[in-house]
Amino acid sequence: MRQLVPLTITFCVGTLLIVSVFIPPLGDLERTFTLWFDIIAVFAFFLGGGNLLRVHINKLWRRKKDWGFSIVTLAGFATMLAAGLFKIGNPGDIATAVDAPGSMFYTIFDSVVVPLGSTMYSLLAFFVASASYRAFRAKNREATLLLLAAFIILLGRTPFGLMLTEWVPDSFSLLQIPNLAIWIMNSPNLAGQRAIMIGIGLGVVSMSLRLILGIERSYLGGDNA
C-alpha cells in the first residue's frame, strides 16, 4: 500500500500528461500540474526550514564542534524571516512587495546575498585555472586534440587571437583564430553537443517510461534488496 498509492498517482499523472499533448481539451493540464507541484514544494519549505533549525539549535544546545557558526546561521535565518514577514522598513504597508527597494529585506539581499553569491561564483576563475593545469595534458591522441582545441578557444576569446592571425588572407579567413574558435564551437563541438542531447532525450524517455510504468521504484525507497 505504501508504494501502491504513489505508483498509482505517478502512472495516472504521467499517462495523462503524455496524452494531453495529443488531446487539445487536456492541453492545460501541464500548466495545472506544474502549479500544483509548485504549491506542494512551497509547503515542503516548512520541512526544510524546520530541519535546518533543528540541526543548528541542536548543535548550539549541545555545544558541538563549530557551534559558533550555527549562531550565524540561526541569526541570519531569523533576521531575513522577520524582515520578510513583517516587511520591516518597507515603504508603504504590509501589503507591499517583500523586496521593495528601501526595505530591510532588499537592503540585506543587495548588500550581503548579492556580494556573497558573486564571491562564490568568482571562485570559478581560480578553479578553471587549476582544473585546466591538471586536465589538459597530452597523454594520448584525444587528449592532445582536446588540448589544441582548448588553446584555440582560449586565444579566440581574447583580442590576441585576432592580433596573431590578422595577416591570414581573407580567402583563408577560417584559419584566423577567432573564426577558427567559432568554427570549433559551431561544428565539432555542436555535433558532439547535439549527439549528447539526443542521447539525453532518449534517456529521459526511457527513464520516464520506467517511472510511469512502475518498473523503476527505488526512488520511493523499499526496493533495495
Next chain:
Amino acid sequence: MPDVGVMVPLVAIFGGLIWLLVRAIRGREVERRVIFIFIFVAVATPILFPITFQEHATPVVKDLFDRIENLPPGSTILMSFDFDPAMAPEVQPMANALARHSLTREHKIVFMCLWATGQSLLNTTLEYVIKPDFPHLVDGVDFVNVGYKAGNEGVLNVIVSDFKKMFPTDVNGVPLDSIEIFDKVGSCRDFDLILTVGGGRPGPKEWVLFVGDPANVPIGAGVAAVVAPQLYPYYPRQVIGILGGIKGAAEYESELAQTHPRFEDMEKPGLRMMGPQTLAHVVIMAFIVIGNIAFFRGRRGRKTE
C-alpha cells in the same frame, strides 16, 4: 610610457611564469595555491589599472545588433532578466547594452523576470542605466516593468498565448489594459523581438522551446559564456543572435559605441572586464604549457628509473 602600476604586476607575472617553466623542465609540478596567486594577480591588475583592448563584433553578435538597429522605431521588445547576482557580473553588462540600444532606437520595452533574483537586477538597470541615460522616457509609456512571476516554464506556457493573464498589472499596480504599449500586445506572438538575458533554467533554451519556436517570435540571447554553446543549435533560426559571456558583451558595447557616438563615453563594463579575462586566459595557457612540460619531463624521469 606604459603605466608603472600596470608594468610591475605584468613583469611579476611573466617573470614568475618563466621561473615555473624552468622548474617544470626539471619535472617539478606547480602547487595549486601558486596557480591561484597568479590568477589573482592576473585578474586584479587590469581591474586596478584598467587595460582595454579593441573589440570587433563577430557575426553571431552582429546579427542581434543589426536586428535591433533595423527594427522600425516604436517596435515592441520583451526583455526578460533571468539571472541571479552570481551571474550578474557576466550578463548585466549585456542587459544594459541591449536596453540602451533598444531605447535609443525608440523601441518600447516590456521588462519581466522569470527568476526571483532577477527583479533587483532589473531595478539596477532601470536605476543606473535607463533613468540617467534616458531621463525623458516615462515608465508606463516608453517602457513597462511587469516584474517577476513564479512558475518557470509554466509562466511561458501562459504568456505565449495570453500575456495579461499572467501579468494583469505592472509592478506599480497599473493594469496593463490601460498601458498603451499593450494596446497592440496580447501575447508573446505580438512582440517584434524577445531578448532573454541569463543562462540557467529557466533561460534562453526554455524561451526558445516554449515561446520562440511555437509562436515564431525571434529570440535574442545574452548568456554566460558556458551556456552559449548550448544555443548554437538554435542559431540563426530560432535564436537570431547570441551574446556569449564577457566577450559578447564587450563586442556589443563596442558596436554600440561605434554606431551611436553618444555612447562613446558610456561606462563599458564588458570592455573593461575583457582586460582581466585576456590576461587570465594568457596565464591559463601558460600554465597548460608548463603542466605539459612537467608531465613529459616527469614521465621521462620515471622511464629512466
Next chain:
Amino acid sequence: MTFHRGRTSSLASGFSARLIIVIVVIAFLAAPAMWSRADGPDIVLAGSDSALVSLAPVTSLVAADNTYDNGDALRLTWVPSIDDRLIDSKIIGYRVYRLAGTGEPEAIADLPPGSNQYLDETVLRDSVYSYYVSTLSERAEFPSNRTAVISPQREWINLDRGYLFLIALAIAGAVIYYVTVAKRGKKLFVRKIAGLEAIDDAVGRATEMGRPVLFIPGIHDMDDVQTLAALTILGRVSRTIADYESKIFMPVARSLVMTAGREVIKSSYQAAGRPDAYSDDMVNYITDEQFGYVAAVDGIMVREKPATVFLLGAFFAESLILAETGNSVGAIQIAGTARPAQLPFFIAACDFTLIGEELFAASAYLSGEPRQLGSLKGQDVGKVIAMVVIMIGVISLTFAEAWKIEFMQDILDRLSVVFSTN
C-alpha cells in the same frame, strides 16, 4: 435634330426635362445612402474632414476555426489593403471587429500595418461570431465585408502531432517490447560503464580509510528527472554503504529531495539488516540558494574530508567548484549530469563521469534487473532511428544544395514537417 412643337408641348417638354434633371441629381446624391453593404458597415468618419483620404479595405477576409484546439480560438486571415504597399501609405493600422451572434460590433484588436492575420482566443465554444476588419487612417476607418458566421469547434485529437505520436509510439513501443523480451529471460548485452563499475571500489575505499561518502543529488527539485535518476542510484549506493558499514552524508538544496532521500537511505539500511545504523541526520537540508548551498557543501568537504564524492543530478555553475574542492581533499569522485554545459567540468575534474544518458541508465545497470535492462535496449532503437534520419537529412541536404535536385529538397521538406514541434 431640331424639335419644333407647339407652345403647350414646349412648356411640357421643358417641365419634363427639368423634372428629369432633378430626379437624376437627387438619385446621384442619394445613391451612397441608399446603397448599403449587406455584409459590412458604412465608412466611419472620426471627424468631419473635407479632405478625407479614401483607403481600400482589406480583401479576402476569412474566419476559420483554429485547428486542433479546445474550441477556444478562431483564426482570421485577409489580404492587406492595396494601399498598404505604397511607400507613403496613409494606413496606420487595422482594427478587428467581432459580432457575437446578433450583437453590436466590438473592436477586439488593433494591429500594425502589414498585418494579414489574427488569432482571436477570447471566443466561447458553441457561440457564433462574425468579423470584419477596418483599414485605419488618421481620421477614418474603411471596413471590409463581414465574414460568414462561424462557431469555434473543439477537436479531440491534434492531428498536427500525428508524426510526433508515431515517433513516440515507436520508441515507447520498442522500450516496452524489449522489457517484455527481457522478462522472458533473454540475456541483453549492455556495455561496461566505467563510472558505475567503480562504485563498489569507491565505497570500499571510504570504508578502508574510515572516511564518509558524500552524495550530492544536484540542486534541482523532484520535478527534474535527473534528480530522480540520482535518487535511484542513491538507493544502490546506500545499500552498498550499509553493507560495508560506512557512513554517508547527503546535503540537499530542496526540501522534497530531503524527504525522498531519507526514505531511500532508510529502506537501504533496513534491507541491509542495519536499521539501527540509520539516522535522519544523514540527509540535511541546507538552502535553496545555489551558492549558499555550494559554500555549505564545500565546507563539509573540507571539514569531513570524504573519501568518495558522488555528484549526480542537475548542476549548474557550481559544478566545477564542487568538483575541484572534492579533488583538493583527495576524494575519488563519480559525477553524472544531463546538462551538456557542465559535463566538460566534470570530465576535467572528476575521476569518472556519467555522460547524459548513462546517468539515466545507471539504475538499470546497477540493478541488473531484466525489465530495466530491456528499457535500455529499447532506447537504443530510438538512437538507430535518429542515426538513420540524420544520415538521410545530411545526404538530402548535400544533394539539394550542391546539385539542386528537387527530389532531395522534397525529402528535406518532408523531414521538416515530420520533426517539427509546432
